[in-house]
Amino acid sequence: MRLTADGTTPVSRSVLANELRTDDGYVFELRDPLLLLAGDRIAFEDTVPVVTRASGERVTPAGDWSTRCSVVRPAG
Numbered sequence: 001m002r003l004t005a006d007g008t009t010p011v012s013r014s015v016l017a018n019e020l021r022t023d024d025g026y027v028f029e030l031r032d033p034l035l036l037l038a039g040d041r042i043a044f045e046d047t048v049p050v051v052t053r054a055s056g057e058r059v060t061p062a063g064d065w066s067t068r069c070s071v072v073r074p075a076g
Helices: none
Strands: 006-010 015-021 026-036 041-045 048-052 063-067
Antiparallel strands (some): 006 041
């Protein structure tokens, strides 16, 4: 599921995440799976993901950054 991590766009449905990927190939690998609930908002603050629950509670999940490379193979 594609999520917008701008701090204002709420998650549309509940999802269990084990990593958060960026469009430029970086991945925040969560130490433990994170249950994102409908209405939660995600932002990156100083390179750390922060989840703001609909209740206002803020959660900072533990994890580490890594990069992912995609391999493009020629057809045929």
